[in-house]
Amino acid sequence: MFEIKGHDLYVEQIKAVDLAAQYGTPLYVLSESSLRSNLSDIKANFMDKYEQVQAAYASKALLTSAVVRIVEQEGFHLDVVSGGELYTARHASFPMAKIIFHGNNKSDEELQMALDYGVGRIVVDNVGELHRLAAMAEKAGKTAKILFRITPGIKAGTHHYIATGQKDSKFGIALDESIIFPAIEFAIQSKAIDFLGFHFHIGSQLFTNDTHIAATKVAVSLIKAVKDRYQYEIRELNTGGGYGIKYVEGDTPKPAAYFTDAIMESLESLCKSEGLLRPTVFIEPGRSIVGEAGITLYKAGAIKTIPNIRTYVAVDGGMTDNIRPALYQAKYEAIVANRADAPSDETVTLCGKCCESGDILIEHIPMQHIEAGDIIAVFSTGAYTYAMASHYNKHPNPAVVLVSGDQSYEIVKRETYEDLVSKDVIPAHLKA
Known part of the structure; x- marks a missing residue:
């Protein structure tokens, strides 16, 4: 249910980049x-x-x-x-x-x-x-x-x-x-x-x-x-x-x-x-039911090349929406969704935006050329990503979108900053 047509990755009949534009990133997508x-x-x-x-x-x-x-x-x-x-x-x-x-x-x-x-x-x-x-x-x-x-x-x-x-x-x-x-x-x-x-x-x-x-x-x-x-x-x-x-x-x-x-x-x-x-x-x-039915979409941000060592590509998510690589060294594959048909001739390390050196999604992965603003799709993330998401560094949890043919549905709403503090209580003696 995930295929490349022209330059783009599609989820069923919808471009991944269109899903990212409509619902924002990071974004869990389920077919x-x-x-x-x-x-x-x-x-x-x-x-x-x-x-x-x-x-x-x-x-x-x-x-x-x-x-x-x-x-x-x-x-x-x-x-x-x-x-x-x-x-x-x-x-x-x-x-x-x-x-x-x-x-x-x-x-x-x-x-x-x-x-x-x-x-x-x-x-x-x-x-x-x-x-x-x-x-x-x-x-x-x-x-x-x-x-x-x-x-x-x-x-x-x-x-x-x-x-x-x-x-x-x-x-x-x-x-x-x-x-x-x-x-x-x-x-x-x-x-x-x-x-x-x-x-x-x-x-x-x-x-x-x-x-x-x-x-x-x-x-x-x-x-x-x-x-x-x-x-x-x-x-x-x-x-x-x-x-x-x-x-x-x-x-x-x-x-x-x-x-x-x-x-x-x-x-x-x-x-x-x-x-x-x-x-x-x-x-x-x-x-085995849901794992390969899901992908996660990110937007590429900071790109940092350390000569003769590696190139870091930071995305707008990370270990808060997928803890598995940090938890037990889980491996994934990814592509640039808006340049999906291009050759994978650059090796990069995809990292998250959390304040942790271990916030690495994929190390040394061959990928298409990446520029800031590109949409990156990580495959086989249907299982144990949303389920294990956290609010570390006060990052709101992503939305979850269900794609059915040429229709998409937000089945879990994206959290807001207001959601993050909605359960906070300030004791009376600490109030101004």
């Missing part, structure tokens, strides 16, 4: 056609291909009310990880029965929200949460449908900041007999808990399916142990997401089916050999 295409691919190659399966969109990648509406229209569940995400889903009228509520440190207020709203599943991350939830549900006269998040002890081949399946993880319940089985027994016996099954997530930005297969084997072993010990059938297994996307040349993303087919084949074979009923399977992709 609705690309987003829906990615959702439809999962529907066709997973949800329609197998029985007893469901897919949820991992909203932490990018959550706005408009995105929630698209996700619902495409028939997906929604994975949320906080009270704020849950509230956003409810604000957008998403069916609460299709919410999966995650989080490693849910507050009592968040758990109460989940019970009051009637969310479909709460993924219990630790034993303390289990007991708090059971007591709250019993007091409210409700039954909480839960899965246990487990740490299967699988190390994924990704940056350690986004690896989550190893034994030493802040997420999930360790598969130690003295920890996991008492929790399972409590959940089975509790009248306030409906214990559905297990959830695992190995990590993000993965290009091979071997860790998903390995984690599935661990989960089946646990399912078998539960049946043998308690004569209890596990009804659901949530295998998370983490499917990688293309950020730069050399990345080798696979279609969702590469992961889901391997998971399903492994699971069905293992369940058959162990004499188990195959549970309903959930997946929770986020980045």
Whole structure:
């Protein structure tokens, strides 16, 4: 949905430079056609291909009310990880029965929200949460449908900041007999808990399916142990997401089916050999749905050449609208949107305007000739950019625009300086 026509980069049927002129920069731009295409691919190659399966969109990648509406229209569940995400889903009228509520440190207020709203599943991350939830549900006269998040002890081949399946993880319940089985027994016996099954997530930005297969084997072993010990059938297994996307040349993303087919084949074979009923399977992709559907537009400003070292091109955004390069050295590709067909014969470093030496978006990238005022497009920024934006240096957050064919819609308004101080309170003794 992003292509070069003549000199210009287009988002669907609209010039990127026209979007920048209309809405200002920095600007997050999301292609609705690309987003829906990615959702439809999962529907066709997973949800329609197998029985007893469901897919949820991992909203932490990018959550706005408009995105929630698209996700619902495409028939997906929604994975949320906080009270704020849950509230956003409810604000957008998403069916609460299709919410999966995650989080490693849910507050009592968040758990109460989940019970009051009637969310479909709460993924219990630790034993303390289990007991708090059971007591709250019993007091409210409700039954909480839960899965246990487990740490299967699988190390994924990704940056350690986004690896989550190893034994030493802040997420999930360790598969130690003295920890996991008492929790399972409590959940089975509790009248306030409906214990559905297990959830695992190995990590993000993965290009091979071997860790998903390995984690599935661990989960089946646990399912078998539960049946043998308690004569209890596990009804659901949530295998998370983490499917990688293309950020730069050399990345080798696979279609969702590469992961889901391997998971399903492994699971069905293992369940058959162990004499188990195959549970309903959930997946929770986020980045792979929205990542490549988005770009960020910036306006080039100061250009500084240091002979024999580098040329800095400063843009009007930076680590406040995309923290990933500073946080874990994420890589991106970019072009000059108004000179997109020109040769990339100049090497520059794109930097932001924050007061930090680490505010570097892309180092040593071959690009077209850049002049101040040019519009620069950074690709594959749909996931974990707007979602992780900050107000460092008191920079207002950019707008988010949805492009659909030849139409564009502002789905998140650009913040103003007034917005930045709207929550400030000056005590009486400090007023003039």
